[in-house]
Amino acid sequence: MPSPINPDVLARQDELAACFCPRDPFRHVVIENFFRDEYAQQILAQFPPFERGNARNEAGELGNKSTVEKICGLGSAYAALDDLVQSREFLDLIGKITGIDDLLYDPWYFGGGTHENRHGQDLDAHVDFNRHPANRWHRRLNLIVYLNHEWDDAYGGSLQLHSDPRSVDDRVITITPKFNRAVIFETTETSWHGFPRITLPSDKQALTRKSVALYFYTKDRPAEETAGTHSTIYVDAPLPARIQAGHTLDEADIDELRALVERRDQHNQRLYRDLAAMTAQFEQAQAALYSGHLGRLRHVARVALRRFRGG
Incomplete structure (x- = not known):
């Protein structure tokens, strides 16, 4: 073939x-x-x-x-x-x-x-x-x-x-x-x-x-x-080049401006979602770090460090 x-x-x-x-x-x-x-x-x-x-x-x-x-x-x-x-x-x-x-x-x-x-x-x-x-x-x-x-x-x-x-x-x-x-x-x-x-x-x-x-x-x-x-x-x-001081907006202009604002809102919403997801992941990692055996080891290490500095 x-x-x-x-x-x-x-x-x-x-x-x-x-x-x-x-x-x-x-x-x-x-x-x-x-x-x-x-x-x-x-x-x-x-x-x-x-x-x-x-x-x-x-x-x-x-x-x-x-x-x-x-x-x-x-x-x-x-x-x-x-x-x-x-x-x-x-x-x-x-x-x-x-x-x-x-x-x-x-x-x-x-x-x-x-x-x-x-x-x-x-x-x-x-x-x-x-x-x-x-x-x-x-x-x-x-x-x-x-x-x-x-x-x-x-x-x-x-x-x-x-x-x-x-x-x-x-x-x-x-x-x-x-x-x-x-x-x-x-x-x-x-x-x-x-x-x-x-x-x-x-x-x-x-x-x-x-x-x-x-x-x-x-x-x-x-x-x-x-x-x-x-x-x-x-x-x-x-903004379209025609949108200048003195320009009278027609229906097509309004539609295009509305679409530009909606698109910018969509991009901002996506960024907010990404930021919220990263914040949640950070909080989960932080909670894991301070819990369980690892958390207790960190506590013991911090107490020991304070005693060492105090001594």
Whole structure:
């Protein structure tokens, strides 16, 4: 059975590796016609219905994004994809293009799998979580294959790579999510990416933004790229440039401002939940430290230390 990968991609490994090397704004490469065309059509044909996926956001509310992480049960094309991405040949191909050796496949597809985004969805600029939650591997690469026969940057939803979304000098590269177009990019503490709100014309609102996301890991990474373990870090979108003194707000402005405030509230709520969880863990550890045999030993040691100092 032939590989699902387009033979042209296999023949251009050195050229693609040269494209990946420049850091502008960080290392990435865009690959057209990544899969054989007939296989890409099968992946699209077996793409799961929106209702099958997890459509709850980080606040636990139903939203306009649906994901299915475990792709194996989606049909024969996805079973073949699962076989492909864990094969040594495929991992070595991605390793050669990116210069990152000993890549590891994620059997959980944590955060990956199929992604579908509807009208009204956006994704604030962010850097991804940097360690796998199950085995603490280092997250190194994202590989996203888009499945949209019809898309235009004017619709929103195009991938944006940022040099620094917090800076007025932020440099942005836009990648339109066209059918069978793949993008591979490194995941580091500065690989900021996201996409603007999907705003479809009234006669196009049945369209959705479809993609398959694959993440790759290594057991180690260079010391200069290593940071403390963290979850996804977002930068809230700034106010639209049109919101200036003297501007009269219309209904669209109000909707956009309301969405920005709601998104900021969601991010704050997530941070509060994380802080509360860490506080609870600290209190549990503190209680364990001062109870049982260890607690008694600490008490004896403190009494002995006071006596020693008093003597």
